[in-house]
Amino acid sequence: MTGKTFAFATVAGAITSFLVGYLLYGMLMADFFANNAGSATGVMMEEPMMVGLFLGNVMYAALLTLILGSYAKVASVAEGVKVGTLVGLLMGLGMNLMWYSTSNISTLTAHLVDSALSGVIAGITGAVIAAVVGKTSASA
Numbered sequence: 401m402t403g404k405t406f407a408f409a410t411v412a413g414a415i416t417s418f419l420v421g422y423l424l425y426g427m428l429m430a431d432f433f434a435n436n437a438g439s440a441t442g443v444m445m446e447e448p449m450m451v452g453l454f455l456g457n458v459m460y461a462a463l464l465t466l467i468l469g470s471y472a473k474v475a476s477v478a479e480g481v482k483v484g485t486l487v488g489l490l491m492g493l494g495m496n497l498m499w500y501s502t503s504n505i506s507t508l509t510a511h512l513v514d515s516a517l518s519g520v521i522a523g524i525t526g527a528v529i530a531a532v533v534g535k536t537s538a539s540a
Contacts, residue, residue, distance in 0.1 A: 401469040401533065406462075409469060409532040413461030416528040418454055420521050429517065436510035443505055461525060468526055469533045476534070477527045484526015485519045492518025 401409075425433070437443075464484060468474040472483050492515035500511045 401465075401537070405533055405536040406465055406469065408536055409465045409529045410458065410462045412532045413464055413525045413529040414454065414458040417461055417521055417525045418457040420524050421457070424517050424521065429513070432513065433506070433510055436507045436513075438504035438506050438510075440504040461529065464522060464525055465529050465533070468529050474526070474530045474533065477530050480526040480528075480530025481523045482526075484529070485523030487526070488522020489515060489519030491522070492516070 464487065467487055468480055468483055472479075474480050474483055496511035496515045496518075499505055500508055506514070
């Protein structure tokens with residue numbers, strides 16, 4: 401994978417992850433997570449720092465691009481969905497089980513739902529990354 405392909409796929413993946421995350425967490429599931437908060441107080445900010453949030457999505461997309469494009473050598477959108485979903489689910493479960501075991505941020509139900517949403521976001525992001533990698537690799 402060329403540097404150009406990596407850059408394009410990472411940017412496309414970051415935008416996708418950011419937008420899908422906003423749709424799922426900021427709109428569709430906001431009330432669920434508010435109702436499943438743990439006993440910790442003052443954890444959530446009134447307004448998130450959007451620059452930091454987007455840069456986090458860039459790092460996440462870069463990791464997915466590296467996994468999908470360099471290591472898994474994903475060749476289709478369907479494979480991008482499959483590998484992305486698996487990576488997102490495993491990463492989500494790993495982090496959420498550690499957070500649940502060490503903090504009072506959310507209920508176990510919220511952590512498990514968050515893990516599933518991580519899989520959904522990574523699957524959709526993986527599809528976009530695979531499409532960009534396929535398109536830019538074919539034109540190179």
